[in-house]
Amino acid sequence: MGSPFSQVDLRLLKKYDRPGPRYTSYPTAPLFSNSFTNRDFRREIVDTNGPGSSGDISLYFHFPFCDTLCYFCGCTMVVSRDRKRIEEYNHFLKKEIALVAPMLAEDRRVVQVHWGGGTPTHLLPEEIREMGEIIRTSFRLDPSAEMSVELDPRELLRDDLLALRDAGFNRMSMGVQDFDPRVQEAVNRIQPEAMSRQVYDWARDAGFMSVNIDLIYGLPYQTKTSFEKTIRTVVRFAPDRIAVFNYAHVPWLKPHQKLIHPEDLPTPEQKLDILKMTIEVLSSEGYEYIGMDHFARPQDELARAQKEKTLYRNFQGYSTKSGADLYGFGMSAISHFQSIYAQNTKNIPEYYKAIDGGDFATHVGYRMTDDDQIRKFVIMRLMCDLDLDTRAVEKRFAIDFARYFASSLKLVEEFEEEGLVIRTPGKIAIVGAGRLLLRNIAMCFDAYLDSMTKDKPVFSRTV
Ligand SMILES: C[S@@+](CC[C@H](N)C(=O)[O-])C[C@H]1O[C@@H](n2cnc3c(N)ncnc32)[C@H](O)[C@@H]1O
Ligand code: SF4
Numbered sequence: 258m259g260s261p262f263s264q265v266d267l268r269l270l271k272k273y274d275r276p277g278p279r280y281t282s283y284p285t286a287p288l289f290s291n292s293f294t295n296r297d298f299r300r301e302i303v304d305t306n307g308p309g310s311s312g313d314i315s316l317y318f319h320f321p322f323c324d325t326l327c328y329f330c331g332c333t334m335v336v337s338r339d340r341k342r343i344e345e346y347n348h349f350l351k352k353e354i355a356l357v358a359p360m361l362a363e364d365r366r367v368v369q370v371h372w373g374g375g376t377p378t379h380l381l382p383e384e385i386r387e388m389g390e391i392i393r394t395s396f397r398l399d400p401s402a403e404m405s406v407e408l409d410p411r412e413l414l415r416d417d418l419l420a421l422r423d424a425g426f427n428r429m430s431m432g433v434q435d436f437d438p439r440v441q442e443a444v445n446r447i448q449p450e451a452m453s454r455q456v457y458d459w460a461r462d463a464g465f466m467s468v469n470i471d472l473i474y475g476l477p478y479q480t481k482t483s484f485e486k487t488i489r490t491v492v493r494f495a496p497d498r499i500a501v502f503n504y505a506h507v508p509w510l511k512p513h514q515k516l517i518h519p520e521d522l523p524t525p526e527q528k529l530d531i532l533k534m535t536i537e538v539l540s541s542e543g544y545e546y547i548g549m550d551h552f553a554r555p556q557d558e559l560a561r562a563q564k565e566k567t568l569y570r571n572f573q574g575y576s577t578k579s580g581a582d583l584y585g586f587g588m589s590a591i592s593h594f595q596s597i598y599a600q601n602t603k604n605i606p607e608y609y610k611a612i613d614g615g616d617f618a619t620h621v622g623y624r625m626t627d628d629d630q631i632r633k634f635v636i637m638r639l640m641c642d643l644d645l646d647t648r649a650v651e652k653r654f655a656i657d658f659a660r661y662f663a664s665s666l667k668l669v670e671e672f673e674e675e676g677l678v679i680r681t682p683g684k685i686a687i688v689g690a691g692r693l694l695l696r697n698i699a700m701c702f703d704a705y706l707d708s709m710t711k712d713k714p715v716f717s718r719t720v
Pocket of ligand 1 (some may be wrong): 330408409433502505506
C-alpha cells in the first residue's frame with residue numbers, strides 16, 4: 258500500500274473531526290439491548306453447533322484487573338492487587354469455559370485466541386500456565402492457531418513471558434503510550450524506556466513471532482516534537498506492528514478521565530500536527546498504514562491480508578481470521594456469530610451469580626436484520642480494503658447498489674468533491690487523506706447514527 262500521505266491535508270481532517278463509531282462491530286454496541294437474553298444466546302449456540310457444524314471459532318478472554326489506574330484508560334478494567342479477588346475471577350472464568358466448551362460441535366476448530374483487558378499479565382505465571390492448559394484441553398485448538406495477548410511491561414517478569422509461551426501464545430501487544438516522562442506522570446503511568454525495551458527483547462528471545470506496540474496521541478503535554486521522539490524510539494525497537502490510538506476522551510463514560518485536565522491536552526490543531534508527523538515518519542520508516550490507527554511492516558500478516566483483501570475487523574481491531582464465530586469469555590466480553598451479538602455483563606458480582614447458577618452472563622445483545630448484514634459487509638470492506646466492489650455487494654445480496662444505498666451515496670458525494678473518495682462504475686475507492694477518515698466515510702452507510710447520537714454524546718471524536 259506504500260506511503261499514501263505525501264501531504265496530509267490538515268484542513269480536511271479538521272473539517273471532519275466529529276464524534277463517530279470505530280466500527281469494531283456493525284451495528285455498534287450502543288444498539289445492543291437487554292431484549293436479547295441469555296436464553297436467546299443459549300439457543301443460538303445450540304442452533305449453530307448442530308450435527309455437521311464445522312465453522313472456525315475465535316475465542317476472546319477478558320482479564321479486567323490492573324495494577325494501577327492510567328488516567329486516560331478507556332478499557333473495561335478494575336484496579337486491584339488483591340490476589341484472592343483475581344483468583345475468584347479466574348475460578349468463574351474456568352466455570353464459564355466448562356459451560357460453553359461442551360456445547361461446541363466436535364469438528365469446530367479454534368483458529369484464534371486473544372487475551373485482552375485490563376491486563377492479562379496481571380495473572381501470576383502459574384495462573385497463566387493453568388488457564389492456558391484449560392483452554393488447550395477444553396477446545397479443539399488448531400496447531401497453527403493465532404494466539405495473542407495484551408501485556409503491560411510495567412509489572413512483567415521474564416517468567417510471565419515464558420509462561421505465555423508455554424500456554425501457546427505466539428503474538429503479543431504491549432502498551433507503551435508515550436515515552437515522555439512528563440506525559441507519563443500526567444497520566445499516572447511511569448514506564449521508563451529501558452523497561453519497555455527489556456520486555457520487548459525478552460519477547461523476541463522467547464520467540465513471539467509478531468509484536469505490536471500501542472501508543473496514544475492526544476495525551477496531556479504531548480507536542481509534535483515530544484511525540485516524534487517517542488515514535489522514533491519505537492521505530493528503533495522495530496516491532497511488526499504499531500498502533501497509534503487517538504486518545505478517546507469520554508469522561509461521561511469513564512469518570513476517572515476527569516483526572517486529566519482539559520487545559521493540559523493538546524489543541525485539535527496540535528493533535529492533527531502530531532498525527533501528520535506520525536504518519537509521515539512511520540511511512541518513511543517503512544511501515545504501511547493499514548487503517549484506523551494501525552501500521553504494519555509490509556511482510557506482516559496484517560499488511561499481507563490487506564493486499565489480499567482478506568482482512569477483517571473485530572472487537573480487538575484488525576484481524577486475519579474472517580468468518581470465524583467469536584466466543585467471548587469473562588465480564589464484558591462480546592460474542593458474535595453470523596447474525597447475533599451477545600455481551601456479558603460488566604458487573605462482576607452479576608457475572609459470578611449467572612455463571613454460578615449454570616447460566617450465561619449475557620446482559621445485552623442484538624439480532625441482526627438482513628439490512629444490518631448488507632451494511633456490515635459494506636462498512637467492513639471499506640474499513641479493511643479501503644475500497645468497495647459494489648458489484649460484488651449486488652451479487653452477494655441481490656440488490657441494486659445505487660438504489661439500495663441512494664441516501665448513503667448522497668452523503669458520499671461530499672467526500673468525492675473533496676477528493677477523498679473516487680467512484681467509478683462498480684467501485685468506491687477511499688484515497689489520500691480519506692484513509693484517515695475511514696470512520697467518517699463508513700458513517701455514510703450506517704442506518705442508525707442519527708437516532709443514536711440525537712440526545713446524548715455516545716462516541717469519541719474521529720480525528
Ligand atoms: C487493555 S490496554 C493494553 C494492555 C495493558 N492494560 C496496558 O495498558 O499496557 C489496550 C490499549 O488501549 C489503549 N487505550 C486505553 N485507553 C485509551 C483511550 N482512552 N483512548 C485511546 N486508546 C486507549 C492503550 O494504547 C492500551 O495499550
Ligand atoms: S491502559 Fe491498560 S494498564 Fe492502564 S488502566 Fe487501562 S487497561 Fe489498565
